[in-house]
Amino acid sequence: MRVPFIDLKAQHAALAEPLRQAMAAVMAECAFVGGHWVRDFEAAFAAAVGAHHCLGVGNGTDALAIALRAAGVGPGDEVITAANTFIATAEAITMAGARPVFIDCADDYLIDVEAVARAIGPATRAIVPVHLYGAPADMTALLDLARRHGLKVIADAAQAHGATHGDRPLGGLGDAICYSFYPGKILGACGDGGAIVSDDAGLIERARRLANHGSESKYRHVVEGVNSRLDGLQAAALSVKLPHLPAWVTARRHVARRYHERLSGTGLDLPDDPPWGEHAYHLYVIRVPERDRIAAALAEAGIECGIHYPTALPNLPAYAHLGHRREDFPRASAYQNEILSLPIYPELSTAQTDHVCDRLIALL
Ligand SMILES: Cc1ncc(COP(=O)(O)O)c(C=O)c1O
Numbered sequence: 001m002r003v004p005f006i007d008l009k010a011q012h013a014a015l016a017e018p019l020r021q022a023m024a025a026v027m028a029e030c031a032f033v034g035g036h037w038v039r040d041f042e043a044a045f046a047a048a049v050g051a052h053h054c055l056g057v058g059n060g061t062d063a064l065a066i067a068l069r070a071a072g073v074g075p076g077d078e079v080i081t082a083a084n085t086f087i088a089t090a091e092a093i094t095m096a097g098a099r100p101v102f103i104d105c106a107d108d109y110l111i112d113v114e115a116v117a118r119a120i121g122p123a124t125r126a127i128v129p130v131h132l133y134g135a136p137a138d139m140t141a142l143l144d145l146a147r148r149h150g151l152k153v154i155a156d157a158a159q160a161h162g163a164t165h166g167d168r169p170l171g172g173l174g175d176a177i178c179y180s181f182y183p184g185k186i187l188g189a190c191g192d193g194g195a196i197v198s199d200d201a202g203l204i205e206r207a208r209r210l211a212n213h214g215s216e217s218k219y220r221h222v223v224e225g226v227n228s229r230l231d232g233l234q235a236a237a238l239s240v241k242l243p244h245l246p247a248w249v250t251a252r253r254h255v256a257r258r259y260h261e262r263l264s265g266t267g268l269d270l271p272d273d274p275p276w277g278e279h280a281y282h283l284y285v286i287r288v289p290e291r292d293r294i295a296a297a298l299a300e301a302g303i304e305c306g307i308h309y310p311t312a313l314p315n316l317p318a319y320a321h322l323g324h325r326r327e328d329f330p331r332a333s334a335y336q337n338e339i340l341s342l343p344i345y346p347e348l349s350t351a352q353t354d355h356v357c358d359r360l361i362a363l364l
Pocket residue numbers: 059060061062085086088089130156158159179180181182192193194
């Protein structure tokens with residue numbers, strides 16, 4: 001039995017006809033950039049993630065960079081973020097003109113809030129918590145810390161569509177919350193896409209301007225911005241998919257529960273909901289000794305796994321100029337050699353999930 005790491009074709013096949021119809025309608029109207037498809041999706045997505053306003057942009061990286069700039073972050077500022085995230089989080093901070101300050105994770109991979117508190121200094125302007133793998137960061141503690149120090153919070157929810165914090169979705173927790181619609185995400189477009197949501201209408205208006213060449217009206221550029229807009233075809237595709245998001249997240253949790261049942265008692269470190277919210281399981285990341293041997297043997301058996309991410313950001317050549325040592329990030333540096341992402345998606349069958357568990361257990 002082959003178990004791919006991700007199976008986009010399975011999701012796409014189930015929605016092929018409505019996707020084709022929606023895209024044909026956009027093409028018939030030539031509503032390629034802007035227009036009602038984008039506005040309708042923005043309104044529906046804001047409601048789905050519990051925010052008042054939404055701006056569609058070109059991708060999740062731009063969403064973060066534009067939201068940071070719209071929140072007033074710029075050159076000379078420091079922005080605190082996770083050491084163990086995808087590079088896009090840190091790239092966005094640099095794109096906004098600021099300097100990323102990396103913080104180690106706790107043993108649940110989420111940013112260590114006490115370490116964040118210790119890192120706050122005179123140049124700190126914002127915190128970018130990452131809802132990594134689909135698990136909500138501890139927003140009660142982070143928002144409280146930010147409030148006490150006058151910092152902005154721009155959350156990276158690229159992996160966390162459908163995750164919850166307390167009894168609410170993540171979209172209202174922070175000055176801005178940024179999403180990616182990269183095709184492999186929990187809610188993915190048929191190409192690149194991203195969104196910024198916020199309860200602050202002024203921030204979204206500034207972001208809208210920045211994302212459209214800094215213009216407040218045609219050819220009236222009040223600042224230099226970028227070109228980063230969600231296009232009509234992607235908005236239409238996302239509008240077809242959005243109503244399925246709750247069922248997809250439920251199905252991911254179902255797979256996660258099965259992994260948990262089968263793998264607890266093996267001594268492996270398994271992911272779980274944090275005490276303050278519910279995981280959306282974009283990724284199911286375990287820690288396993290001899291990770292590379294086990295990943296290779298699983299691949300040999302037709303089971304594809306991932307590693308998210310093989311090198312913590314401060315240990316990458318791209319950040320060598322910051323002069324960090326591995327010992328500065330003991331958890332992220334140790335976990336990069338132990339983490340293994342097992343296949344998880346709504347269409348993964350119980351037979352496939354059990355097959356992954358059987359093979360994995362046999363290799364321990
Ligand atoms: C944690 C995280 N942040 C940001 C991004 C950037 O999103 P995008 O690929 O849409 O630019 C991604 C996804 O790639 C991500 O996983």
